[in-house]
Amino acid sequence: MNRTSLAARLLALAALALASLLTAAPAHADPADIDAAARGVVRVVVMGRDGEEVFPISHGSGFAVNGETIITNAHVVGPAVDDPRLSIGIVPSDGGESVYGRVISVSPRNDLALVTTTSPMRLPPLTIAGNPPGSAGSVTAIGFPMNVDQAQGLGERDIFRAQPPVTSQGFLSGRRPSREFDTVLHTAPIARGNSGGPLVDDCGRVIGVNSFGAESEGTEAEFFFAVTVRELLPFLRANDITPRINSLPCRSLADLDAEERAREAQRQMVAQMQAEAAEEERAQRRADLRRNIEFAVLDERSNGQALALLLAMVALGGAAFAYDSHRRADFRQRAIGGSVALLAITGALVAWLSRPAFAEVEERLEDQLRAEMSDESSGVIAQASTNGTLACTLDLSRSRVLGAPVESVPLEWEEDGCVNERTQYGLDARGWSRAFVPANEEAVSINRFDPETGEYVIDRYLLDRETMTSARSARASFEAPQCGDGQEAARQLGTAQGEIIALLPDAPNERLVYDCGVTLEGPIELDP
Structure with a gap:
């Protein structure tokens, strides 16, 4: 991907974001x-x-x-x-x-x-x-x-x-x-x-x-x-x-959903651009390595040729000295000259034959790339952990808040889906969630947490008395497992909560999106 192509994609990304803002319809009564x-x-x-x-x-x-x-x-x-x-x-x-x-x-x-x-x-x-x-x-x-x-x-x-x-x-x-x-x-x-x-x-x-x-x-x-x-x-x-x-x-949920789609499109475009940039960088690195290796091979071949020529000249000199000694009947000098000529010609042959072939360029290139990949993979990469006590901050740009907003919620998460050491979340195809059906409020909340992204979402449904009665009946039909009961119990909870979720409207009245990106120390005071 050349610079012109990259600039074009950046312009397209900016145009998409601008179009998302310009085409956002005003809120209508829901x-x-x-x-x-x-x-x-x-x-x-x-x-x-x-x-x-x-x-x-x-x-x-x-x-x-x-x-x-x-x-x-x-x-x-x-x-x-x-x-x-x-x-x-x-x-x-x-x-x-x-x-x-x-x-x-x-x-x-x-x-x-x-x-x-x-x-x-x-x-x-x-x-x-x-x-x-x-x-x-x-x-x-x-x-x-x-x-x-x-x-x-x-x-x-x-x-x-x-x-x-x-x-x-x-x-x-x-x-x-x-x-x-x-x-x-x-x-x-x-x-x-x-x-x-x-x-x-x-x-x-x-x-x-x-x-x-x-x-x-x-x-x-x-x-x-x-x-x-x-x-x-x-x-x-x-x-x-x-x-x-x-x-x-x-703000309407339709507006938020449209913004989420635009945000996802932007994310995918940025990811594609980053992938293409990384591929271009890898291709450039490969080309640079190939050129350096080719120069190294040419140098080694030239050095081998020069050494072979030099040894050949030494061999000729030794042979001439041995011949002259033979004419003078100096057999001792003849033996020395012959030995030098033999060693020199042997060295010349070795120097000539040991020159690297051009085919070694690809082999050396692959060896070098494998070595660099091995060095990168052996390095320590710092990653944010979602285990422990997290500070979850409300993202107003992605939320629809109808009541008084709670801007920060501490959440203590364990790998088995236990929240705040006492509330077990259920596990299903959509991930970790817990349905809350209060006895003194006409509303049902579905709380979801994604350990990979650190995203905590509360969908709140304001319901009529008849639907609330059905939701309370559905909730009373099963007993939620305790923390530590295992993943199978969490999956059973996820299935049991489906009866409550089936009673809810297609869209919630309120959606709170929290970003849990910071790990805290010490005990927590709130139970989401």
């Missing part, structure tokens, strides 16, 4: 993310009582900021705050029983209220966008509009049944402070009953709390207002609530 956010949205019902009968007076929407605490609008729960005879009901959207709620804080100034459930509901909390878009972008409103209930003919008792919320799409139209608090203007349709529900971005993260709409007549465009997170976050912190916050850009 239905799986919106569905996951919707499972944390509830109907907030203000109820009256007539004897033993409970009946709804009004309702709005709300969303969980932790398992038992809900954000809604102040005007939604206002009637119950002003009239102690009224109570609040919390109706989940994804199965489960309705429970009573208790107002713990109200802020009429910015139309926010905080309600806690009186019985455990284990609601999946929504993540709040730490750096929400201010003036543009697509958004989704989630809630329980009354006009939809009316169109479906739902009665009073139907309101207390768990039903999926309604989602509507629109666009941001800019920030607009109004009514003495900060709001964001948008076009995602909302109606009475949507109040208190979340306005989310394409990744299902909260960027506002829907509050009210602009009146419109005839064909005028409709706009709606949501309380911004600039109002929401201080309100939560003032009430000792620590929400999940994510300030990273919203």
